Amino acid sequence: METITQTAYEAHVNPQWVRLLNLLDMNAEYEVCRGEKLHTRDGRTILDFLSGYCVYNAGHNHPRIIEALRTELESDGPSMLQSHVAASAGKLAEKLCSRAGGRLRKAYFANSGSEGVETAIKFSRATTGRDGLLAARNAFHGLTCGALSLMDHRFWSEGFGSALPGVSFVDFGDSDALERELSSRKYAALILEPIQGEGGIVLPPDGYLQRAQTLCQKYGTLFVLDEVQTGLYRTGTFLASHHFGLDPDMVILAKALSGGLVPVGAVLMTDQVYDNVYSSLKRAIVHTSTYSENSLAMRAGLSTIEVLEQEGLGERALTLGESFREALRRALAEYEMVAEVRGLGFFNGIVFGQPRSLGLRLSFEAFRRIHPAMFGQVVVMRMFREHRILTQICGNNFMVLKAVPPLNGSEGSLDQFVIAIGQVMEVVHSSKSFWQDALQLAARAVKI
Ligand SMILES: Cc1ncc(COP(=O)(O)O)c(C=O)c1O
Structure with missing residues (x-):
């Protein structure tokens, strides 16, 4: 992904924020945002599962x-x-x-x-x-x-x-x-x-x-x-x-x-x-x-x-939220680093836990020593980069990933989220590439 430098913002607002977004490969230029869909200048459509920290209950630009x-x-x-x-x-x-x-x-x-x-x-x-x-x-x-x-x-x-x-x-x-x-x-x-x-x-x-x-x-x-x-x-x-x-x-x-x-x-x-x-x-x-x-x-x-x-969005969030969590639980059941899926309505979190198996434990501990948010942040990066889904870990608990879409987010988007997090967890548990990502992130953090 191309790094974008928003020069005036960098010069006069918050250059550290620009650095952080660049570091995480999440500095997209959003042009049109509707419902849960964020369209970027470079032609991507990203699904919003953060909702501006629960701002977009009615979706973007209703x-x-x-x-x-x-x-x-x-x-x-x-x-x-x-x-x-x-x-x-x-x-x-x-x-x-x-x-x-x-x-x-x-x-x-x-x-x-x-x-x-x-x-x-x-x-x-x-x-x-x-x-x-x-x-x-x-x-x-x-x-x-x-x-x-x-x-x-x-x-x-x-x-x-x-x-x-x-x-x-x-x-x-x-x-x-x-x-x-x-x-x-x-x-x-x-x-x-x-x-x-x-x-x-x-x-x-x-x-x-x-x-x-x-x-x-x-x-x-x-x-x-x-x-x-x-x-x-x-x-x-x-x-x-x-x-x-x-x-x-x-x-x-x-x-x-x-x-x-x-x-x-x-x-x-x-x-x-x-x-x-x-x-x-x-x-x-x-x-x-x-x-x-x-x-x-x-x-x-x-x-x-x-x-x-x-639009009956409360009832919708209540019923779809329940089936969304169930689908997440089914998709993530076999992964030892997923401790729990919890929430109410469209206010949901995927809770990661310490791995038990030795290989995973060593990688996880090494990451945690670099930064306690490292594991969650690499999950967030992967969700964004590979699956075009915007989410974040919780501000006071880096081991919980948010799944909080707009209340009118489509069922197709919910399904996409379930598939995406399943695939990211599969990579976490079965391949070295996830952990290599984090090492590269740490190396880039020193350089940027
Ligand atoms: C529970 C809660 N209370 C208060 C606030 C502060 O709101 P604001 O950022 O609009 O000042 C936040 C912000 O995230 C919040 O999550």
Whole structure:
């Protein structure tokens, strides 16, 4: 594959990113993207099984969302006057709250998932009068200072100075540890992803989230769910928390909410939370953001929900996701390095395990010493180069490969993914070429 140098980007944005993509042989120039298909300038069609980290639930450039945005742009209306009541924000908030259900009756609109998390931090402090925050190990909540403070993985925080004070971590799934922490009554919020995404598509143990909610109620801590990746029907239901019958105090959404076309975020909250933050006329704008409620994001949000629902993409993800995982399990059953296929809806991970046989173990260990992500990254490279499938390993768990296509990805594309990962695993287990690839990658990393 030809290496492309995007000169202005390299000079003025992030040259290290260009180097990394070149190193991985993944620097393609995408020209037209529709549904799950990415067409490149050099004539390839690549299947998207990453979905921009769960942005493209409705697929790339859905024509109805594009049309809604065109209409909005051509209306010459007030986009973000900051001096008016944004009716479309009201409509979107109403839709989101009605879909989310429970006690969630108000929405604050942000511009990203991280900004949503920042909002949840501030609002839980305002509601409880406490400072402490409790999060799960291996979580991913975003890279602004507050959100970053809720992440224990050193890779993301190293070199960026002190985290917020008062943050503690518990293992995801350990409800006894949760009770020990919560009983101190110092925490404003427990913030969890209902299914950990970057942690490795980790489903909660049975009853864990329900117990977490009960414990939060018992000890006066707000129960906050980060559904930035899992929301908007990614797992089959509007929120992943609907699978578990939860009634959180706040839910954070972003990514898929605007069809991947306009930055957006939303924090859904109870009236109690709202009343504690915006408690008087004087505090009507105590927490806001310039582009919050902008008409393009709101219009995109309304249209995205309509598309997801009218096309039945939640139910589709639920049923096809199940058969997709079954097909993956069948195709990968004989490979000792595949430990598990897990997920819900179209939020899936293929979990690699340490090989047992001596030959494989030696190669695997050697690779791991070069870099812990090396094995997964070579799988990603092969999927891209040989099978034209875009995917990635999880940010906090390099031994899990994502399989998260747009919710309207065709059955043919799902089949192609199953065949492709089967063939890559066959090469891993039967030929030296996979491991040679990794050595070449390591050698190139030194040179580039
Ligand atoms: C679960 C979760 N929360 C929050 C964020 C942060 O979102 P953003 O990148 O839009 O700030 C992410 C980003 O990947 C995420 O996966």
